[in-house]
Amino acid sequence: MNGLKGLYLEDLVVGQSASYGKTVTETDIVMFAGMSGDTNPVHLNQDYAETTMFExxxxxxxxxAGFISTVLGTRLPGPGTIYLSQSLQFKAPVRIGDTVTAKVEVREIIAAKKRAILETNCYVGDRCVIAGEAVVMVPSRA
Incomplete structure (x- = not known):
């Protein structure tokens, strides 16, 4: 795989996996709030956030969850992959300074439709913070 071409559908095997890790910073949160428009004070205001269940x-x-997209678009299957759907279950909070590792694993290949079903989870250490499943369209050599 080079920087412009990911894996082909024919290269995928059930159980194949890839991951991406990033430490979440104050800057990441502020920039995401600005980019997305989500200025919920639980993300931006410590005094407010201390009054919530997250303390x-x-x-x-x-x-x-965006780190899952990083894996899909750059590693597995990689460039050329088209996201079709994603389910997510948020299981635990992520805080500034946590290193989040997104792991994607091939669960099923649907060759006739050029699709793959992938398990998509994010972890902080050994703790699963997001559990999900994605369906993607993958380029074929044919």
């Missing part, structure tokens, strides 16, 4: 600021769930 402090948390990162936007979709910021962490």
């Amino acid at each position: 402090g600021r948390i990162a936007h769930g979709m910021l962490s």
Whole structure:
């Protein structure tokens, strides 16, 4: 795989996986809020966030979920992959300084439709913070 071409459908095998990790920073949260328009004070205001069930600021769930897109678009299957659907279950908060690792694993290949079903989870350490499943369209050699 080079920087402009990902894996072909024929290269995928069930169980194949790839990951991407990033430490979430204050800058990431502020920039995501500005870009997305989600200025919920639980993400931006420590005094407010301390009054919530989280007892402090948390990162936007979709910021962490975006790391799944990083894996799909750059590693597995990689460039050329088209996102068709994504389910997400947010299981635990992510905080400034946490390193989030998005892991994608091939669960099923639907050759006739040029699609793959992928398990898409995010972890902080060993703790699953997001569990999900994606359906993607993958280029074929044919």
